[in-house]
Amino acid sequence: MISELCYNYIVETFLTAGSLSKKNKGRDFLSKTIKTVLSAFGVLMIWGLYLVISGCSMLLLDDEFPDFAFEKTDKELLVVEDALYPSLESSIDQYIADLNEEGSTVYLYIWEEGTAFDLKAVIETYYTENGIGGVLFVGNLPTVWYEQNGFEGHEEFPIDLFFMDLDSTWQDNDKDGIFDYHSALELEIFISRINGTTLELMRYFDKVHKFRTGQMDIDPSAYVFKDNSWEDFKPGSDFGLSRIYNSILINEKKGDTEKANYISKLTTSGAEYVYQWIHSFPPLLVVEGSSSWEYIHTSDIISGNMKGLFYNLFNCSAVRFTEDNLGMTYLMKTDYGIAATGSTKTGGNYYPNAFHYVLSEKGTWGDAFKGWYNYYGVKDDKWFLGMIILGDPMLVLTKEAQKGLKSLSVGIVPPSPDEIEELNKEILDFGYDYSGGSFAEYKNQNPQFFGD
Numbered sequence: 001m002i003s004e005l006c007y008n009y010i011v012e013t014f015l016t017a018g019s020l021s022k023k024n025k026g027r028d029f030l031s032k033t034i035k036t037v038l039s040a041f042g043v044l045m046i047w048g049l050y051l052v053i054s055g056c057s058m059l060l061l062d063d064e065f066p067d068f069a070f071e072k073t074d075k076e077l078l079v080v081e082d083a084l085y086p087s088l089e090s091s092i093d094q095y096i097a098d099l100n101e102e103g104s105t106v107y108l109y110i111w112e113e114g115t116a117f118d119l120k121a122v123i124e125t126y127y128t129e130n131g132i133g134g135v136l137f138v139g140n141l142p143t144v145w146y147e148q149n150g151f152e153g154h155e156e157f158p159i160d161l162f163f164m165d166l167d168s169t170w171q172d173n174d175k176d177g178i179f180d181y182h183s184a185l186e187l188e189i190f191i192s193r194i195n196g197t198t199l200e201l202m203r204y205f206d207k208v209h210k211f212r213t214g215q216m217d218i219d220p221s222a223y224v225f226k227d228n229s230w231e232d233f234k235p236g237s238d239f240g241l242s243r244i245y246n247s248i249l250i251n252e253k254k255g256d257t258e259k260a261n262y263i264s265k266l267t268t269s270g271a272e273y274v275y276q277w278i279h280s281f282p283p284l285l286v287v288e289g290s291s292s293w294e295y296i297h298t299s300d301i302i303s304g305n306m307k308g309l310f311y312n313l314f315n316c317s318a319v320r321f322t323e324d325n326l327g328m329t330y331l332m333k334t335d336y337g338i339a340a341t342g343s344t345k346t347g348g349n350y351y352p353n354a355f356h357y358v359l360s361e362k363g364t365w366g367d368a369f370k371g372w373y374n375y376y377g378v379k380d381d382k383w384f385l386g387m388i389i390l391g392d393p394m395l396v397l398t399k400e401a402q403k404g405l406k407s408l409s410v411g412i413v414p415p416s417p418d419e420i421e422e423l424n425k426e427i428l429d430f431g432y433d434y435s436g437g438s439f440a441e442y443k444n445q446n447p448q449f450f451g452d
C-alpha cells in the first residue's frame with residue numbers, strides 16, 4: 001500500500017515536470033522522451049526502495065526467528081517405570097493411539113532397573129535401530145549429575161543433556177560421581193520427563209488426551225510476566241510470541257508485577273503459553289512486591305489450580321525434578337499444565353526466540369527445545385547446562401494459536417554481552433543460593449540407580 005502511494009506520488013511528480021515542457025510545441029518529442037525516461041526511472045526507484053524495505057524486514061525477522069532447518073519428530077520412545085505400568089496401561093494405550101492418529105509412532109519400553117548409563121544404552125539402541133527423535137521418561141528414572149563453577153561458585157545439578165547427545169564424551173575427573181567435563185554438544189534427540197503418583201500420572205495423560213481432542217478450554221493466548229529485576233531487559237518484547245499468538249498480555253512494569261497480578265491472571269482467563277521471569281527456588285517463586293517479597297509456593301499453584309498449558313520458566317531451579325519443584329507441580333497437580341521448560345539449577349531461557357520459532361512452525365515441544373539448544377543454548381554453560389523439558393515432548397501448540405503472523409517485536413536481536421552481564425548481576429544481587437538438594441542426597445534416596 002505504501003509502495004503504491006509512493007509510486008503514484010513520484011510518477012505524478014515526474015509527469016508534472018514533463019507536462020511543463022509541453023508548453024513548447026517544438027520540444028514535444030523531447031518532452032515525450034523525457035516523460036518516458038523519467039517514468040521508467042521512477043518505477044525503478046520505487047522498485048529499488050521496495051527491495052530495500054522488504055530486505056530489511058526479512059533481516060529483522062531472521063534476527064527474531066533464526067531460520068534453521070528442523071525436522072518434526074514423529075518417532076518417540078516411551079520409557080515407563082515398571083512399578084507404574086500396570087495401573088497406567090490404559091492411559092498409555094490412549095496416549096499411543098492419539099499419537100498414532102497424529103501420524104507418529106511410539107515405541108514402549110518398560111524400565112525394570114539399572115543405572116543412567118543402562119538407560120542411555122536403551123535409548124541409543126532405539127535411536128540406531130528405529131530412528132527415534134525423542135524420549136519421554138514416565139516415573140522415577142535415573143539421571144546423571146554435573147558440577148561446574150557457576151553463579152555462586154560450585155554448583156551441582158541433574159543434567160538431562162547427557163541423554164540427548166548420543167555421541168558426546170562425559171568425564172568425572174575428580175571421581176566424586178559427578179561429571180565435570182563434557183565434549184562439545186550437539187543434541188541428536190530430546191528427552192523429557194513426567195513423574196508423580198499413579199493418580200497424578202493418570203490425570204496427566206487424561207489432560208494431554210483432552211488437549212489433543214480440543215477439550216482444553218483456554219484461549220490461544222500468551223502471558224509474559226517479567227518481574228522487577230528484568231524490567232529493563234528487552235522492554236516491550238514478546239520474544240517473538242506475536243508470531244504465534246494474537247493475544248499477548250505482558251506484565252513488566254513495576255506496578256504490574258505483583259503477586260496479585262500473577263494469581264489473578266492464572267486463576268481467571270489463564271493463558272495457553274506462560275513465560276515468567278521470577279526469582280525462585282525449586283518449590284517457590286519469589287515475586288518482588290511494592291514493599292516486600294511475595295511468595296508463591298507450590299501449594300498456591302495447587303490451590304489456585306493455575307491455568308496455563310505450556311510454561312517457559314525463567315525461574316532458577318524451577319524444574320529440579322530430583323525434588324519437589326515448580327515445573328512438575330504445574331504439570332502434575334493442576335487441571336491445565338501439560339509441558340514446561342526450565343533449568344535444574346540457577347538459570348533459565350532468556351533468549352527463547354529460536355524455541356518460539358520452532359513452535360510457530362508447528363514443531364513439537366521437544367523439537368523446539370532441541371532446536372533452541374543447538375542454536376543458542378549451547379553457547380553458555382553457566383546459564384543453560386541445566387536446561388530441560390518436562391511433559392509430553394510430542395505436543396504442539398493449538399492450531400488456533402499458530403496464526404503465523406510474522407509480525408515484528410521489540411528486542412529482536414540476541415542480548416549483547418553487556419545485557420548478559422546485567423542478567424548475571426541480577427542473579428547475584430538476589431543474594432540467595434537457588435540450588436536445591438545435593439548429589440549425595442539424591443544418591444542416598446535412590447540407591448537403585450547406582451551399582452555400588
Ligand SMILES: [Ca+2]
Nearest residue numbers: 172176178180
Ligand atoms: Ca566430578
Ligand SMILES: [Ca+2]
Nearest residue numbers: 165166167186
Ligand atoms: Ca551429538
Ligand SMILES: [Ca+2]
Nearest residue numbers: 228257258288
Ligand atoms: Ca514486581
